Amino acid sequence: xxxxxxxxxxxxxxxxxxxxxxxxxxxxxxxxxxxxxxxxxxxxxxxxxxxxxxxxxxxxxxxxxxxxxxxxxxxxxxxxxxxxxxxxxxxxxxxxxxxxxxxxxxxxxxxxxxxxxxxxxxxxxxxxxxxxxxxxxxxxxxxxxxxxxxxxxxxxxxxxxxxxxxxxxxxxxxxxxxxxxxxxxxxxxxxxxxxxxxxxxxxxxxxxxxxxxxxxxxxxxxxxxxxxxxxxxxxxxxxxxxxxxxxxxxxxxxxxxxxxxxxxxxxxxxxxxxxxxxxxxxxxxxxxxxxxxxxxxxxxxxxxxxxxxxxxxxxxxxxxxxxxxxxxxxxxxxxxxxxxxxxx
Numbered sequence: 001x002x003x004x005x006x007x008x009x010x011x012x013x014x015x016x017x018x019x020x021x022x023x024x025x026x027x028x029x030x031x032x033x034x035x036x037x038x039x040x041x042x043x044x045x046x047x048x049x050x051x052x053x054x055x056x057x058x059x060x061x062x063x064x065x066x067x068x069x070x071x072x073x074x075x076x077x078x079x080x081x082x083x084x085x086x087x088x089x090x091x092x093x094x095x096x097x098x099x100x101x102x103x104x105x106x107x108x109x110x111x112x113x114x115x116x117x118x119x120x121x122x123x124x125x126x127x128x129x130x131x132x133x134x135x136x137x138x139x140x141x142x143x144x145x146x147x148x149x150x151x152x153x154x155x156x157x158x159x160x161x162x163x164x165x166x167x168x169x170x171x172x173x174x175x176x177x178x179x180x181x182x183x184x185x186x187x188x189x190x191x192x193x194x195x196x197x198x199x200x201x202x203x204x205x206x207x208x209x210x211x212x213x214x215x216x217x218x219x220x221x222x223x224x225x226x227x228x229x230x231x232x233x234x235x236x237x238x239x240x241x242x243x244x245x246x247x248x249x250x251x252x253x254x255x256x257x258x259x260x261x262x263x264x265x266x267x268x269x270x271x272x273x274x275x276x277x278x279x280x281x282x283x284x285x286x287x288x289x290x291x292x293x294x295x296x297x298x299x300x301x302x303x304x305x306x307x308x309x310x311x312x313x314x315x316x317x318x319x320x321x322x323x324x325x326x327x328x329x330x331x332x333x334x335x336x337x338x339x340x341x342x343x344x
Contacts (some may be wrong), residue, residue, distance in 0.1 A: 033211040034163055034174060036117045036139040037198055040312070041065060041097045042081050043324035047274040047299025047312030051233035051262040054193045054220035056184070057301075059310070061099045061326060063145065064113045066195050067157025068180035070147035074111070075103035079328035094118050095324075099143075100331075107149040111159075115141040124168060140164040145178075155182040161198075167206070176200035176213060191222040216240065229266040235259070237280075244280070257283055262297075274299040274312070285317040299324075306333040 040046040042061030053066040060077040063069045081097040099113035117139040124132040145159035156179075163174035177200055182193040198214045205211070217239040224231035236258050238244055244257050262276035274297075281295035292315070299312035307329040315321040 031212055032214045033172065033202065033206075034139075034165065034176065034198070034213050036165075037141055037161065037163065037176060038214055039095055039115075039117060040083065040314070040322070040324060041095075041099075041113070041115055042079065043083075043299055043310040043312035043326040044274070044301070045312070046083065046314050046322055046324040047276060047297050047310075048233065048262045048264070049235070049276040049278045049297055049314065050218060050237045050260040051220050051222070051235040051276060053180075053195050053218060053235065054182070054191045054222040054233055055264070056188075056191060057264075058308075058328075059326065060101045060111065060328060061097055061113065063101060063111045063147070063157075064097075064099055064115070064143045064159060065178065065197070066180045066182070066193060067111060067145035067147045067159045067178065068155040068182035068193060068195075070101060070109040070111055070145070070157060071149055071155065072103040072106050072109055074101040074109060076330055076332040077101050077328060078331050079326055081324060081326040083322060083324035093120055109147050111143070111145045111147075113143045115143070122168070135168050137167045139166070141176075153184055153186060155184070156180065157182075161200075165206075170206040171204070172202055172206045173204045174200060174202045174213065187226075189224045189226055192220070194219045231264050233262045233264075235261075245283075253283060256280075270303045272301045272303065274301070276314075278314075281316065306330055 041064050042059055044055065044057065044059045044062055045052040045065065048055060052062055055062060056069050058073065058077065059079065060074055061079045061081055063074065078100045083095040095115065095117050097113060097115040099111065101109055101111040103109045119137040121134050121136055124135050126132055142162045143159055145157060147155055147157035149155050159178040161176040163176060165172045176198045178198065179196040180193060182191060184191050195218045197216050197218065200213055202210050216237065218235060218237045219239060220233060220235035222231055222233040237260065238258060243254050245254050257280040260276065260278045262274065264272060264274045266272050276297040278295045285294055294315050294317055297314035299310060301308055301310040310326045312324045313321055
């Protein structure tokens with residue numbers, strides 16, 4: 001067997017071992033706190049869904065979810081993201097993220113970011129129905145990650161994520177961590193990755209009772225066509241537990257709920273489009289006559305040499321979807337250029 005194939009075989013074997021070893025302490029949606037840590041952090045992630053963890057496209061916000069995407073090409077990249085989480089939300093529920101990466105050495109890169117989920121203003125009432133005034137609620141994730149390029153085709157990374165949650169008079173502090181590994185073929189056309197996400201615990205609780213965090217293991221594969229301007233991606237999420245349905249033991253339905261697919265297509269020199277589909281959403285978040293494209297997502301990126309603007313939309317349920325915008329740039333460009341003189 002050629003050396004290249006041996007490397008891929010051993011990498012996939014490692015992924016399988018990591019996933020199996022994680023199965024004994026896993027949790028699935030609906031049984032944990034800090035579910036906001038699973039929200040999209042960027043427009044690219046919102047457009048591609050769970051397959052975004054294998055997308056090495058220079059979006060620094062993606063590396064907060066998969067630090068093994070980092071390499072020295074991300075050095076001094078910065079991004080800012082704003083998202084409207086639900087179109088029907090009257091309280092202005094939104095998400096904001098900033099991210100920045102910096103290389104210390106050619107094979108060692110750091111990333112940091114802050115994500116806030118803002119639920120808006122609410123009018124509080126006591127048990128007697130008397131107004132207690134307005135209050136604001138928010139959840140916050142502080143991310144600090146590192147990656148290392150340790151072999152010609154392999155990258156590993158880890159992210160630590162302190163959690164600060166404030167919900168009216170209740171609050172909680174926690175600590176989560178992500179661990180990731182990625183294989184990239186020498187021709188850069190193939191990427192395979194695994195992410196062990198949200199391992200950790202609450203430090204202080206809302207009510208005195210400790211609850212499970214949204215731990216999971218995801219794997220994904222991306223293949224760019226050599227002679228065509230598009231790439232296809234496949235993700236299998238929550239590897240640690242096959243039976244994800246609480247009410248249906250069907251083998252096929254449980255299998256399909258793990259799967260997400262996507263495609264990213266280069267339409268023009270400076271313009272890309274993305275489309276994705278999450279099968280779990282259509283099976284879990286719809287009813288018989290209320291599907292209305294649930295699970296579908298799409299987006300577009302306008303690329304310039306030193307900055308990019310990305311939009312991502314995802315249909316989360318029959319009632320509405322989410323809209324995200326991400327602006328990213330390389331700060332090194334601004335340090336080297338006198339933009340005022342360049343404009344004149």
